[in-house]
Amino acid sequence: MSKIEIRNVYKIFGQNPSKILPMVQDGANKEEVLEKTGHTVGLDNVSLSIEEGETFVCMGLSGSGKSTLIRHINRLIDPTSGEVLVEGTNVMDLDQKNLIEFRRHKMSMVFQRFGLFPHKTVIENVGYGLEVQGKKPEERNKIAMEKIEAVGLSGFEHQYPNQLSGGMQQRVGLARALATNTNIMLMDEAFSALDPLIRSDMQKQLI
Template sequence: MALIEVQNITKIFGSAPKKQLAKVKEGMGKEQLLAETGHTLGLHDVSLSIEKGEIFVIMGLSGSGKSTLIRHFNRLIDPTDGHILVDGVDVMGFSIKELEEFRRHRMSMVFQRFGLMPHRTVLKNVAYGLEVQGKAKAEREKVAREWIDTVGLSGFEEQYPSQLSGGMQQRVGLARALATDADILLMDEAFSALDPLIRSQMQDQLVELQEKLHKTIVFITHDLDEALRIGDKIAILKDGVLSQVGTPPEILLEPADDYVRAFVRDVNRARVLTVGTVMQPPVMRITHDNMEKALADMRRYDEDFGYVVENKEYRGVVTQEALEEEIAKPGDSPSLYTFADDSNAVELECTLEAALPATLEAECPVAVVDEDGHLKGVLSAEGMGSVLISPDGDKFDQGEKDVSEGGAKKDKPILKEAS
């Protein structure tokens, strides 16, 4: 079960929103509703599932309803219709006291304009949420100092917000939100007021922190590059209606409609897509260290090159020509594991832009390895080009031959090993 379930949320702003709900459910759009009733349709039948530990980005242009939606999560706004469940509990059913406890302990918020109290020092700003929770002064200051250090502001504890740059102020806001140890973090356009360079640094820091903390982060932005850079999942809103939900590669390569297609048209895919997104299975995988047998296998399957693996670990690539030359030399042939060339492998999380030089220089598709050195697939210049150039991002299919001691052949669909 997802940590947060948004179920058919509709929000109508105006003097009598409940009376207008039936018209919206019957299909009346935003412009017609405003013209005929004077009511504004903020959200219409929005449903989302947000998993624990992911960065879920909600994006759209001004007026799309993204900020309205996030304010439903902690009930700064109540819906006209629909429900929001957190751990299976309907937030809409909370009493005032229950809602206060929920806001203090389950959800923290980072605001666009920092939201710092100007009369409090950095230390006291960061400790504020703990103070609201009723923590003792010594405990809350200890925790606050730890988070100040985590966001890189050690030495600024006694400074006031006015003495800090915008980026430093936002770090204080982030530390304050994290200090409460809430498992859900709401970030509404949190970095949009920052200069581009500082914004980029804050995005990097958020991703680095998330790798350690595994919070559930709901992040609002109007910037697609930002969404693609930090998001595990992205939801795109238009005029209060959900256009698409997907991973960054899904949004880029499989846009659901013309609105999303226009959004992603000018994105530099090479800087966003990772090698793991577009790699293919290796045509031939060799899982033994016998050079003569490897050459015989490659001839049998008419393959010019094969990828050598020892207990899942990638050892390198070999070619028919290199094997023939080595076997022809006098004396015993060396182990295939030591003979194979592993100089051109690229990492699974590497961007296509970073992997491009190695891919273009190689005579065969480049091996893709994970952090443990396991072979996960291969990347070819042709396969990369099909994603970077094709308007719909179609990938071409390719089978795989797995050559082990038994010489078995297996056909696998594209990207199956990546899962």
């Protein structure tokens, strides 16, 4: 059984995606769909499998659907059609309570635009995932500081996001994802704001 399996996933954005789905399945390209219906095709019949321990990279031009695909795995976006299975569980079958637990304990995510809470300090942002997991303040602060040090931000733990550069904010997002120690980490262009030397260091941290 694959760790993650995506089966024949379509995502169409617009007022009535289900009505447009047969048109896409019949082979209409995204430009044709947009011109005739005003709908945007985000994903067109995507299938893939990711195995335990595998680093899987999606490459493509801007607007090709990379972020859309990643956000289907933790169900930040629901597919128009198709299945997304994580460890054999179809995430579309999860109710709200189980979906929350799934996101808390199964996977973490580094967002392309950082996704930090502006009203929380660095250490509070890094420890947020641990907080929702139910970890006590002393434990989560200890883990958060370890990850802050790992990404080279020791001394900035009491700063707020607007006091940091873009690259530093991205490292906070990475530290937050590392802190929860989940089996699956989703990364949406997680190193795009980093200079080459820091990018190399952060990649080594992950490996």
